Amino acid sequence: MSSPFVPFIPDSAPFTPEQRAWLNGYLAGLFSRAASPIENRESKIENSAAPAAPLTILFGSQTGTSENLAKKAAKLAATRGFAPTILDAASADVPRLASSGALLVITSTYGDGEPPDNAKALLSSLRSLNGAQLTHVRFSVCGLGDTNYAKFCQCAKDFDAALARLGATRAADRVDCDLDYDAPFQSWLEKSLAALSASANSGAILATSVVPIENPKSKIENSDAEPRFSKKNPFHAPVLAVRCLNVAGSAKEVNHVEFSLADSDLAYEAGDALGVFPQHCPQLVNDVITALGCDGEESVPAPSGSPTSLRRALTDLYDLGRPAPALIELLALNTEKHGQPHDVLDALRLAFPSKRPSPAVFVGALKKLQPRLYSISSSPRAHAGQVHLTVGAVRYELGGRARKGVCSTFLAERALSVGRAGVFVHRNPNFRLPASGDTPVIMVGPGTGIAPFRAFLAERRATGAKGRNWLFFGDQKSATDFLYREELEELQRDGTLTRLDLAWSRDAATKTYVQHRMLEQAAELFAWLEAGANFYVCGDASRMARDVDEALVQAVARASGRTADKAADYVAQLKSARRYQRDVY
Numbered sequence: 001m002s003s004p005f006v007p008f009i010p011d012s013a014p015f016t017p018e019q020r021a022w023l024n025g026y027l028a029g030l031f032s033r034a035a036s037p038i039e040n041r042e043s044k045i046e047n048s049a050a051p052a053a054p055l056t057i058l059f060g061s062q063t064g065t066s067e068n069l070a071k072k073a074a075k076l077a078a079t080r081g082f083a084p085t086i087l088d089a090a091s092a093d094v095p096r097l098a099s100s101g102a103l104l105v106i107t108s109t110y111g112d113g114e115p116p117d118n119a120k121a122l123l124s125s126l127r128s129l130n131g132a133q134l135t136h137v138r139f140s141v142c143g144l145g146d147t148n149y150a151k152f153c154q155c156a157k158d159f160d161a162a163l164a165r166l167g168a169t170r171a172a173d174r175v176d177c178d179l180d181y182d183a184p185f186q187s188w189l190e191k192s193l194a195a196l197s198a199s200a201n202s203g204a205i206l207a208t209s210v211v212p213i214e215n216p217k218s219k220i221e222n223s224d225a226e227p228r229f230s231k232k233n234p235f236h237a238p239v240l241a242v243r244c245l246n247v248a249g250s251a252k253e254v255n256h257v258e259f260s261l262a263d264s265d266l267a268y269e270a271g272d273a274l275g276v277f278p279q280h281c282p283q284l285v286n287d288v289i290t291a292l293g294c295d296g297e298e299s300v301p302a303p304s305g306s307p308t309s310l311r312r313a314l315t316d317l318y319d320l321g322r323p324a325p326a327l328i329e330l331l332a333l334n335t336e337k338h339g340q341p342h343d344v345l346d347a348l349r350l351a352f353p354s355k356r357p358s359p360a361v362f363v364g365a366l367k368k369l370q371p372r373l374y375s376i377s378s379s380p381r382a383h384a385g386q387v388h389l390t391v392g393a394v395r396y397e398l399g400g401r402a403r404k405g406v407c408s409t410f411l412a413e414r415a416l417s418v419g420r421a422g423v424f425v426h427r428n429p430n431f432r433l434p435a436s437g438d439t440p441v442i443m444v445g446p447g448t449g450i451a452p453f454r455a456f457l458a459e460r461r462a463t464g465a466k467g468r469n470w471l472f473f474g475d476q477k478s479a480t481d482f483l484y485r486e487e488l489e490e491l492q493r494d495g496t497l498t499r500l501d502l503a504w505s506r507d508a509a510t511k512t513y514v515q516h517r518m519l520e521q522a523a524e525l526f527a528w529l530e531a532g533a534n535f536y537v538c539g540d541a542s543r544m545a546r547d548v549d550e551a552l553v554q555a556v557a558r559a560s561g562r563t564a565d566k567a568a569d570y571v572a573q574l575k576s577a578r579r580y581q582r583d584v585y
Contacts, residue, residue: 052078052081052082052083053081053082053083053101053102053196053197054082054083054085054100054101054102055077055082055083055084055085055100055101055102055103055104055196056084056085056087056096056097056100056101056102056103056104057070057073057074057077057084057085057086057087057103057104057106058070058087058089058092058097058103058104058105058106058107059086059087059088059089059105059106059107060089060105060106060107060108060115060116060118060119060122060123060155060159061107061108061116061118061119061430062108062110062116062117062118062430062582062584063108063273063373063426063428063430063431063583064426064427064428064429064430065108065144065426066106066107066108066116066144067086067088067429067430068427069106069142069144069181069185070086070104070106071086072189073104073106073189074086076189076193077104077193080193080197081197082102082193082196082197088118089107089116089118089119089122089123090117090118090119090121090122090576092122093122093125094125094126094129094133094134094166097134097137097163098133098134098136098137100137101136101137101138102137102138102139102171102196103137103138103139103140103163103168104139104140104141104142104189104192105139105140105141105142105156105159105160105163106141106142106144107119107141107142107143107144107155107156107159108143108144108145108155109143109144109145109149109151109152109153109154109155109156110541110584110585111541111542111545111584112149112151112542113149113150113151113154113155114154114155114541115155115158116155117430117575117582118430119155119159121572123155123158123159123162126159126162126163126166127158127162129166130166131166131167132166132167133166133167134163134166134167134168135167135168135169137163137167137168137169138168138169138170138171138195138196138199139163139168139169139170139171140170140171140172140173140174140188140191140192140195140196141156141159141160141163141174141175142156142174142175142177142185142188142189142192143155143156143157143174143175143176143177144156144177144181144185145176145177145178146178146179147178147179147322147324148321148322152176152178153176153177156174156176157174157176160174171192171195171196171199172188172191172192172195172196175187175188178367179367179370180367180368180370182231182232227265227266227424227425228264228265228266229264229265229266229423229424229425230424231275231371231424231426233424234275234277234371234422234423234424235261235264235266235422235423235424236420236421236422236423237259237260237261237264237387237420237421237422237423238259238260238262238419238420239257239258239259239415239416239418239419239420239421240258240259240260240386241256241257241258241416242255242256242257242258242411242412242415242416243255243256244256244412245390245483245484246480246481246483247479247480247481248480249479249480250476250477250480250481251476252392252447252475252476252480252481253392253393253395253412254390254391254392254393254447254448254481254483255390255391255392255393255408255411255412256377256388256389256390257388257389257390257391257411257415258378258386258387258388259274259386259387259388259389259421259423260385260386261385261386261387262385266387266423266424266425267380267425268376268380268387268425268427269380269427269432270376270379270380270432270433270452270455270456270458270459271376271428271431271432271433271452271455271456271583272376272425272426272427272428273373273374273375273376273425273426273428274373274374274376274387274389274423274424274425274426275371275372275373275423275424275425275426276371276372276373276374276389276407276411276421276422276423277316277369277371277421277422277423278369278371278372278406278407278410278411278421279315279316279410279414279418280314280315280316280320280369280406280410281404281406281409281410281413282315284320284345284404285311285314285315285320287345288314288320288344288345288348289310289311289314291345291348291349291352292310292348292356292357292359292362293356294310294359296309296310296311296314297309297310297311298310298359298360299359299360300313300359300360300362300363301360301363301364302317303317303318303368310359310363313363314363316369317368317369318363318366318367318368318369319344319366319367319368319369319370320343320344320345320366320369320406321343321344321406322340322341322342322343323341323343323344323346323347324365324366324367326364326365326366327344327347327362327365327366328341328347329365330355330357330361330362330365331347331348331350331351331355331357332351332354332355333347333350333351338350342398342399342403343403344366345401346399369406371407371422371424372406372407372408373426373585374389374390374391374451375389375390375448375449375451375452375455375538375583376388376389376451376452376455377389377390377450377451377452377454377455378454378455378458379455379456379458379459379462380459381458381459381462381463382458382459382461382462383458387423387425388454388455389411389451390448390450390451390454390483391407391408391411391412391448392408392447392448393405393408393409393411393412394408394409395409428583430581431452431536431538431581431582431583432581433456433459433460433534434467434534436467437460437463437464437465437466437467438465438466438467439467439532439533439534440467440468440469440470440528440531440532440533440534441456441460441467441468441469441470441533441534441536442470442472442525442528442529442533442534442535442536443456443469443470443471443472443536443538444471444472444514444518444535444536444537444538444539444548445471445472445473445536445537445538445539446472446473446474446475446503446513446514446539446544447474447475447483447539448483448539449537449538449539449540449544450471450473450483450484450538451538452536452538452583453471453473453536453538454484454487456469456536457469457471457491457496457497460496461491461494461496468498468499468528468533469496469497469498469499470498470499470500470501470528470533471488471497471499471500471501472501472503472514472517472518473488473500473501473502473503473514474502474503474504474505474512474513474514474517475504475505476504476505476506477504477506477507478502478504478507481504482502488500501514501517501518501521502517503516503517513544513547514544514548515544515547515548515550515551516551518548518551518552518555519551519554519555519558521555522554522555522556522558522559523558523559525552525555525559526555526556526559526560527559529556529574529579532579533579534579534580534581535552535574535579535580535581536580536581536582536583537549537581537582537583537584538582538583538584539584539585540584540585541584541585545582545584549571552571552580553567553568553570553571554567556570556571
């Protein structure tokens with residue numbers, strides 16, 4: 001018996017992405033039950049014994065987003081007659097992929113086009129091979145990224161090319177998702193499942209009405225209930241406090257921000273991130289409105305389609321940062337001649353006076369304003385009913401204009417007066433304290449990278465963990481940039497913080513960074529690792545995290561007498577055992 005035809009709404013149909021995604025899901029469910037009464041009775045009999053088609057859903061994830069989407073994909077796949085298996089890329093190898101038959105890949109990209117930590121080894125293995133080793137695999141890839149980066153969704157592109165080069169067949173085209181990934185991800189998933197369903201052979205007939213007793217969908221759903229508040233439905237948290245952690249005279253501005261979670265049921269763990277929905281700077285909004293020749297009261301469609309004022313749309317709903325391709329096209333900008341506009345206001349000023357679109361057409365060419373993710377710097381046990389952030393305010397000059405980080409300066413300048421901000425918890429299962437409180441912990445977090453380690457230390461103290469704790473912290477100047485100095489000194493006094501090594505880059509003629517302190521303490525560092533310590537890094541992915549990784553390999557080689565290659569293998573084993581975890585961005 002053949003699988004039923006499952007139609008889907010084409011991209012050219014006059015619907016929003018959200019409407020298309022909903023309609024595709026509705027049609028799939030409807031047509032899976034659309035057989036005639038006789039056919040339906042037959043399918044119930046046949047499908048009750050027919051095995052569900054196996055489907056491997058591979059995820060590459062740095063902060064947990066791809067893993068969460070893999071779980072959502074598995075839920076939907078189970079309702080379409082598949083038997084889904086969620087596979088961490090760190091646990092995958094080429095023979096396992098070759099035997100998967102049907103494969104979905106969901107992966108993020110971070111830093112300078114790099115794969116997530118858990119996907120590096122697999123992607124490297126795929127790239128090193130030649131020949132048609134995956135000829136029986138049908139696949140599709142979904143990438144998560146940020147168009148503000150030059151190598152947008154590079155990891156997804158690399159997986160897509162590597163799989164095809166080894167003989168696998170694309171069941172559906174790759175989709176590269178920007179920060180607003182929900183609708184394109186859902187559309188990709190619907191198309192991919194429909195394509196894989198249509199290609200299933202007679203040995204793997206898809207169940208359409210009856211799911212076997214061993215139902216993977218129920219297992220997945222029961223283990224991952226939808227939270228009350230989420231990115232789609234954020235909690236409007238009261239802002240309790242905003243205070244600068246730097247002393248006067250610092251070249252930096254790092255703020256400690258506190259939110260109340262009272263009455264929200266929001267729960268988080270040390271190591272998670274908090275998503276924050278910002279508002280644009282009022283001056284920037286005014287400048288854009290002026291450039292459009294408007295007064296801000298004009299009615300425009302919100303992303304949901306409902307009407308709102310132009311001022312509110314530009315303040316709360318649409319992104320005024322790097323222009324989307326749709327805006328470049330609308331304004332007919334010659335980017336080869338003038339370069340890429342840094343933000344929407346730059347684009348409008350380049351286009352004026354020849355192009356001045358109507359407000360409604362203008363917002364239709366903008367991207368949605370996205371939340372920003374920040375590592376949580378509090379412990380749910382030590383700071384009950386609250387969540388804290390440690391945020392560096394971004395300010396700089398470019399092109400004769402003062403520029404501001406959207407969310408960092410919203411929190412610094414206006415969050416207290418506004419009173420509330422939309423927030424949600426973004427789980428990061430790849431950055432967790434060890435299960436045993438007796439396990440030693442080594443933490444490397446310069447600058448705002450200290451955030452999750454403030455949470456870790458507070459959590460370890462609150463739970464009475466007996467394991468030793470070692471923190472490497474650094475910044476520019478000890479006199480002005482020693483973040484949370486009083487707290488750290490108190491943690492040293494009460495025995496929670498066993499060791500604190502500090503590095504200041506501007507206190508002497510020779511700059512000192514955390515990786516230098518690691519190498520100075522190579523023997524002790526290796527001794528902690530040999531005693532079972534977990535190693536954690538938080539901060540900049542492109543420079544600091546790379547330097548720390550190299551320093552760790554050098555420290556192991558220096559302390560143990562290993563060659564560089566053997567030391568690199570030792571560090572790789574730490575990663576495989578999840579004893580080396582990174583929260584990098």
